[in-house]
Amino acid sequence: MLNANPISRRRLISGSAALAAATALPMPAWATGSNLAGARKGFGTLQGEDIGLTIARSHFVAGERSGHAITVNGSIPGPMIRLREGQTVRLHVSNELDEDSSIHWHGLLVPFQFDGVPGVSFPGIRPGETFTYEIPIRQSGTYWWHSHSGLQEQLGHYGPLIVDPADGYESQYEREYVLLLSDFTPLHPHDVMRKLKVSEGYFNYNKLTATSGDMPLSERIRWGGMRMDPRDISDVTGATYTFLVNGHAPQDGLEFLFQPGERVRLRIINGSAMTFFNFRIPGVPLTVIQADGQDVRDVAVDELQIGVAETYDLVVEPGAGAHTIVAEAMDRSGMGLATLTSTAGARGAVPPLREPVTLTMADMGMAGMNMDGAEGGAMSHDAHAAMDHGSGSGAMDHSMRDMSKLPEDAQGAGVDMVSPMPMDRMDFQGLGLDKVPHRVLRYTDLVSKRPNPVRPPERSLQIHLTGNMERYMWSFDGKKFSAVTDDPIRFGFDERVRVKLVNDTMMAHPIHLHGHFFELVNGADATHQPKKHTMIVQPGGTATFDLTANEPGDWAFHCHLLYHMHAGMMQVVTVRPFPEGDA
Numbered sequence: 001m002l003n004a005n006p007i008s009r010r011r012l013i014s015g016s017a018a019l020a021a022a023t024a025l026p027m028p029a030w031a032t033g034s035n036l037a038g039a040r041k042g043f044g045t046l047q048g049e050d051i052g053l054t055i056a057r058s059h060f061v062a063g064e065r066s067g068h069a070i071t072v073n074g075s076i077p078g079p080m081i082r083l084r085e086g087q088t089v090r091l092h093v094s095n096e097l098d099e100d101s102s103i104h105w106h107g108l109l110v111p112f113q114f115d116g117v118p119g120v121s122f123p124g125i126r127p128g129e130t131f132t133y134e135i136p137i138r139q140s141g142t143y144w145w146h147s148h149s150g151l152q153e154q155l156g157h158y159g160p161l162i163v164d165p166a167d168g169y170e171s172q173y174e175r176e177y178v179l180l181l182s183d184f185t186p187l188h189p190h191d192v193m194r195k196l197k198v199s200e201g202y203f204n205y206n207k208l209t210a211t212s213g214d215m216p217l218s219e220r221i222r223w224g225g226m227r228m229d230p231r232d233i234s235d236v237t238g239a240t241y242t243f244l245v246n247g248h249a250p251q252d253g254l255e256f257l258f259q260p261g262e263r264v265r266l267r268i269i270n271g272s273a274m275t276f277f278n279f280r281i282p283g284v285p286l287t288v289i290q291a292d293g294q295d296v297r298d299v300a301v302d303e304l305q306i307g308v309a310e311t312y313d314l315v316v317e318p319g320a321g322a323h324t325i326v327a328e329a330m331d332r333s334g335m336g337l338a339t340l341t342s343t344a345g346a347r348g349a350v351p352p353l354r355e356p357v358t359l360t361m362a363d364m365g366m367a368g369m370n371m372d373g374a375e376g377g378a379m380s381h382d383a384h385a386a387m388d389h390g391s392g393s394g395a396m397d398h399s400m401r402d403m404s405k406l407p408e409d410a411q412g413a414g415v416d417m418v419s420p421m422p423m424d425r426m427d428f429q430g431l432g433l434d435k436v437p438h439r440v441l442r443y444t445d446l447v448s449k450r451p452n453p454v455r456p457p458e459r460s461l462q463i464h465l466t467g468n469m470e471r472y473m474w475s476f477d478g479k480k481f482s483a484v485t486d487d488p489i490r491f492g493f494d495e496r497v498r499v500k501l502v503n504d505t506m507m508a509h510p511i512h513l514h515g516h517f518f519e520l521v522n523g524a525d526a527t528h529q530p531k532k533h534t535m536i537v538q539p540g541g542t543a544t545f546d547l548t549a550n551e552p553g554d555w556a557f558h559c560h561l562l563y564h565m566h567a568g569m570m571q572v573v574t575v576r577p578f579p580e581g582d583a
Contacts, residue, residue: 040075041247043159043180047082049089053103055125055147056096060156060184062242063249067186070097070147070155076247077180077271078145078159085140085166091133093125100124100149103133104514105161106309107143107293107533110135112553115514117148120556120572124149140165141293142267142311144180151189153562154273158182162267163293172289173265173315177256181279181306181327181336183241183272184249193563196235200472203237206331206356230359231331232469232506233431235563236274238334243275245327250337253347260320260342265289267313270306273562276330276508276536277306278433281323281340282351287315288441292532294517295449304441305330305430307510307536309560312441322346330431330508332356357432363506365419365540415478416468418504425541426522431508443522443543446530452519454526457498457546461489465503465511465537465559465569472567474559480568481558488572489557491549493579500544503537509564510536511543513573514555518545534560552578 039058046053053072060069060076072078083089095101102124104116114133118124125131146158160178185192195202248254258264270277280286280303288299290313306312320342327336332353339347429440467474474480491497498521501511512534519529521544529546537543558570 039069039071039156039247041252043075043077043080043246044073045080045082046073049087050092051081051089052092052094053078054094054096055101055157058156062184062244063251065184065186065242067184068155068188070101070152070157072157072159076156076184076244077182078157080160080162080178081145083137083161083163085137085163088134088136091135092130093133094130095125095127098127100126101152101157102147102149103145104148105133105135105143105145106512107141107311108135108161108163109138109515109517109551112515112551112555115553115555117514117556120554137163139163139293141290142178142269142313143293144269144271144309144311146271148556151193151273151562151566154183154185154189154192156184158271160267160269160271173263175258175262176265176267178246178267178269179325179327179338180246180269180271181275181277182244182247183236183275184244185236185240185242187240189273189562192236192240193566196563197472200235200469201232203235203239204231204233204331205237205239206231206233206333231356232359233331233357234274234276234329234333235507235561237331238329241275241329241334243272243277243327243329243334243336245325245336245338248338250335254338255344256325256338256340257344258318258340258342262317264316264318264340265313266316267311268306269311270308272308274308276308276430276510277327277336278330278430279304279306279312280326280328281316281318282326282349284316284318284323284340288445289313289315291446291530292517292534294531296530297447297449299441299445300439301441301445302438303433303436305433305536307508307534307560308562309510309512309534310532310536316340318342322348324348324350326351328353330357332432354432359431359506359539362423362425362541363431363539364417365422365504415466415475415504416470417506419502419540422502422504422540422542424544425538426520426543428538428541430536431539443520443530443535444524446520446522447524448519448528448530451527452529452531455496455548457496459495460498460500462500462502463489465501465505465509467505467507467564467569469505469507472563474564474567474569476557476569476571481565481570482568488554488574491547491573491575493549493552493575493577495549497547497549498544499547500542501535501537502542503539506539507561508536508538509569510534510560511558512560513547513557515551515553515573515575516547516549516555518547520545549573549575551575 115121143161322341325338517531
């Protein structure tokens, strides 16, 4: 059980500051100061009951790009922390930056005061100080860790975290590799944020022109009339990003060796700041065995989309030879590359980037309709009227900005679009993957391998994902984080709640709840709804999960697109009261 008093957040932060000062440890000589000689690529492994981590400034080179970086123990990504279910670990984190820092243990069930979110669960780690996280390990699976301070995650402050099961039982594979996907830009992240505030399409080099693509001119005129861009897929793109696999750029030639006949487990972590990746190994089927560290029934696919902060465990049985691992950015502006090979130095063919993705009416909450008509039938009169911008009626503008569809207190300058007819999109493969000829993972394919206790929800809650893209403002229910810090989302301890997320924007959002796993309401029977800690909510659509709020404390709840969270798409979830005996 969690050992914590039901105290206010202000008292908690004040008390934790004293704890941080009291846990200072000697710093290893190699870690003093900044590593200006350059960050190492890749990661080592740390294990045991006491683990030391040192945060410092560095310089990083990725292909032809280089810039500022933050390393942990001198590398990008930082070290892989390998633990075992049932142990207790003490993680001593020293901050050698000239600003506060932190580490959040993404996906781990932890006492809330060790969750690592400054201003929510602890005060942060001040320059020159060390903070000790003491965590009983209650689970197994593939997870990761990252900074929750400012925009440090973009600079390289992240790493993998693997927890082996207590019984050590692993029979599905003979070899294992961890692949952490990420994105690097030579621009300072605050400069990236400034450019997005000036123009949210600053990094979008895939915009339609009068002669490009296959969209008729009449449709482009209608999109223009709506003041919306059908190629607005990713806010930050390959125009400035180099996409990395374990810190390596595509030209580094990263390879993973295997012996023919082996089953290989791939632990895939999306540790990027802003990039959804479409992951595939052309010619090699992928069997999904875990999602967000939780066992699921085996699902065979050829490709999957992995949102920011999600993890998937796959088993592959590659034939002899070299196979190219492709992590293509969702907007097709670049890719991360590595090779899975039975012969050192051998390389497979690298596929070209696929055609850029173009949004449809379904992505605007128009219930799967396109500009010409509804799938399987004629478009309704109301839908035609709502879309009739070519006639100059302005009806679409009115429909997409009808604030009456939102709660009254969610209306304001931070909302410039409301989905008129949002539909459940759990069965959607992901932007750009709905028309490929091979098998693609859907959330509806995920079924928990172990049965869950069955409890019907006691109440329902609906939350709108909102934004004003022109002003680069992001929020829940029209209110950004700075406006709601004293008004958290409240759950009673052990309350069972069905939460429906409504995406009123044209962008996909990976939504993460700290401290808990929730169950996707995805069509699986109630005893086998899959558990996740992060879920993609598709543009113009809805997604629903069931939550048992059984982890008392204060927890962050946010979009895991770093610049969306920084711009306001974050809230605090508070679970009270603390159970008796936890004082």
